[in-house]
Amino acid sequence: MATYGIDLGTTYSCVAYIDDTGRPAVAKNMVGEDTTPSVVYFETPDNVVVGRDAKNSAKLEPDLVVSLIKRQMGQDIELSFHGTTHTPESISALILSELARAATEFTGEPVREVVITVPAYFGVAEREATRNAGRIAGLDVLNVVPEPVAAALHYEVVTPAGERTILVYDLGGGTFDTTVIKVAGNEINVVCTDGDHHLGGVDWDERIVRHLLDSFLAEHPDSEVADNEDFLQELTIAAEEMKKALSSTTSRRHNMRFGGDTARVELTRERFEQITGELLERTLDITERTVATARDKGVASFDDVLLVGGATRMPAVAARIAERFGFETKLHDPDLAVAKGAARFALIESVKLHLPGEEASQSGQATAGKQATAASPAAVQRVADQLGITTEAVRELAKKKVRTVVPRAFGIKVVDSADPDLRRQKVAHILPPNTALPASPDTERFGTVEDNQTEIEIEIWEQAGATVSEELADNAAIGRGLINGMPPLPRNSPIDVTFTMNETGVLRVHAVELKSGKDLHIELQIQGLTEEQVEKARNAVARYTLSE
Ligand code: ADP
Ligand code: MG
Numbered sequence: 001m002a003t004y005g006i007d008l009g010t011t012y013s014c015v016a017y018i019d020d021t022g023r024p025a026v027a028k029n030m031v032g033e034d035t036t037p038s039v040v041y042f043e044t045p046d047n048v049v050v051g052r053d054a055k056n057s058a059k060l061e062p063d064l065v066v067s068l069i070k071r072q073m074g075q076d077i078e079l080s081f082h083g084t085t086h087t088p089e090s091i092s093a094l095i096l097s098e099l100a101r102a103a104t105e106f107t108g109e110p111v112r113e114v115v116i117t118v119p120a121y122f123g124v125a126e127r128e129a130t131r132n133a134g135r136i137a138g139l140d141v142l143n144v145v146p147e148p149v150a151a152a153l154h155y156e157v158v159t160p161a162g163e164r165t166i167l168v169y170d171l172g173g174g175t176f177d178t179t180v181i182k183v184a185g186n187e188i189n190v191v192c193t194d195g196d197h198h199l200g201g202v203d204w205d206e207r208i209v210r211h212l213l214d215s216f217l218a219e220h221p222d223s224e225v226a227d228n229e230d231f232l233q234e235l236t237i238a239a240e241e242m243k244k245a246l247s248s249t250t251s252r253r254h255n256m257r258f259g260g261d262t263a264r265v266e267l268t269r270e271r272f273e274q275i276t277g278e279l280l281e282r283t284l285d286i287t288e289r290t291v292a293t294a295r296d297k298g299v300a301s302f303d304d305v306l307l308v309g310g311a312t313r314m315p316a317v318a319a320r321i322a323e324r325f326g327f328e329t330k331l332h333d334p335d336l337a338v339a340k341g342a343a344r345f346a347l348i349e350s351v352k353l354h355l356p357g358e359e360a361s362q363s364g365q366a367t368a369g370k371q372a373t374a375a376s377p378a379a380v381q382r383v384a385d386q387l388g389i390t391t392e393a394v395r396e397l398a399k400k401k402v403r404t405v406v407p408r409a410f411g412i413k414v415v416d417s418a419d420p421d422l423r424r425q426k427v428a429h430i431l432p433p434n435t436a437l438p439a440s441p442d443t444e445r446f447g448t449v450e451d452n453q454t455e456i457e458i459e460i461w462e463q464a465g466a467t468v469s470e471e472l473a474d475n476a477a478i479g480r481g482l483i484n485g486m487p488p489l490p491r492n493s494p495i496d497v498t499f500t501m502n503e504t505g506v507l508r509v510h511a512v513e514l515k516s517g518k519d520l521h522i523e524l525q526i527q528g529l530t531e532e533q534v535e536k537a538r539n540a541v542a543r544y545t546l547s548e
Contacts, residue, residue, distance in 0.1 A: 005342025011173025014339035024340035027103035042081035050098035059233030074126035093136035115346035120193035148179035150341030172309035174200040192434040201311035208239035310335035408463035447492035455484035
């Protein structure tokens, strides 16, 4: 039985598996490429096209083509195609189905047990949506793993000896992430993470498109080229190709023709770096913020700086990182690293899942190596046979542990006591971002606002912006509960609120009004699909024929 790692990217996805020699390998898609555009084209009511052809239809059939769906993961939105309703989960499931189909074709082995990667920046709802996308696609999602952790596994900087601190700079097609990871023995801990999920290679492409259009219009000022979708579609595709070419050559030409007008534009790497320099600096500013956060957490230096994401193939990335921070970076298969690392991770999870007596096996959350090493030799042998690896490898893998952090701050809505009118509301954060999971921060005390209050509403909010802010607008309400039936209390009666979050990101809140002892327990229902909705979506997705 093979285990697969899937990098479900914003713009490109990739599947890897562990080959006969025990090394991760990429399962090429139906057109022989390593990565597949994460684009879905609802060609007819029954047929869906995923990948390059879908991407090439994007501007021509804008109402039937979906790109960048990952940016919507975890959001409660619906999209309709040919009269059928879809969610971000079901559209992602179509991508996953096609990836699985192609991988089965390539390896000759069915894809069932998988690990899917998510940006470290993803919150609880987005991670849950990703799991559900896998389930809708009929896959058994062993776990979702942060992309930088997978990348670190690929770069083999995770070694049992000593302690290492790693900075991962991931510039993909639609997201940017920087993450600091600490590896100590078999434990991988995410120290902190930051990013911008609206910044990626597509922004570089857009700058080239604008440059090409401007050049064309400079020669033909009366042309209506900017309104022509066919032309813009071609230009977008050409722009990405030019960008990729400029990673290995220093100049590239492009010929444009529209309504009898022609223009020939030459773009040098130097000019390209000028028109996109500001984008790169934005990633460096975020990197600086990450380095500062890590420093506050006691990280003085980095043993490795890893470049991940296809866009880090642009030479300016490593060059500017070296100039600004003095870091020497590692660059190796940056757009395949996450999938290959995920395949390794899938193997680890699979070993733990199939070893008996392993408590976490029901949830698919592997945690401990203790029980695993205590597993009987016969059990270890069976798992080794099942997965086609050696018994030593099974024992080694079973020891590995990955710990993650809370990606964002969580808190409750309170009235600002500094406001004389007691009108201003804000979020008081109780669980700071980058706390290691499982997390149980100190209990915090709040007070009732008015005299004779008999009930208290507890509203739980999650940080929505890139940094922690107490403004409601920078946070999102994710749950609420009520303590009621209290005797009328004087103003400022104490209420204690305790937050805990387990390893899989489930948030539990306990609030107690101290005078009456009345309390409230909330286990946060991640707003996602219900079991029934997943089942329904699975049937709907299974009905389509897929092609690439
Ligand atoms: P995702 O963010 O979807 O995981 P990838 O890591 O595969 O994406 O990165 C995709 C981005 O990398 C795209 O914007 C693509 O144009 C860009 N890219 C791929 N190869 C190169 C290259 N040789 N030079 C510059 N950019 C590249
Ligand atoms: Mg990626």
